[in-house]
Amino acid sequence: MDETTELRTDSRQVGVLVVTHGEFGAALLDAAQMIVGPQQGIHPVSVLVSRGVDEIVSDLKAALAKLEAGIGVLVLTDLFGGTPTTLSLSLRKLGNIEVVAGVNLPMLLKVLQSRTASLSDLAAQAKAAGLQGIVVPGEMLRKKA
Secondary structure (H helix, E strand, O other): OOHHHHHOOOOOOOEEEEEEEOOHHHHHHHHHHHHHOOOOOEEEEEEOOOOOHHHHHHHHHHHHHHHOOOOOEEEEEOOOOOHHHHHHHOOHHHOOEEEEEOOOHHHHHHHHHOOOOOHHHHHHHHHHHHHHOOOOHHHHHHHHO
């Protein structure tokens, strides 16, 4: 992703920040863009053991400021209770931010295709898509047999 392009967002679209352990968020964004095409107004923040909390929080604040275009920012994190979620939740007072934990590819695809929805609706759609994307194919095949 081009650093200047990824943070610019259309004022009619919710900004999307993906905050994860390691480089998972960046890889997830790359995979999603392979499917839906290049996106603006999205940004990953990696939580790495080599980075201090202050540095990560500073990156989160900077990304939120650039992504917020008047309609809000949806923050997708990987694990409820983990550092990415905890740090993201600590920033809710800074603006119109909603945090959804448990990011997966179906969730991210839905979010990227529905960014003109209100922030609260988009968060609900993200949750529903994430849950629907969890499937045990063998169960489905056994039911058909």
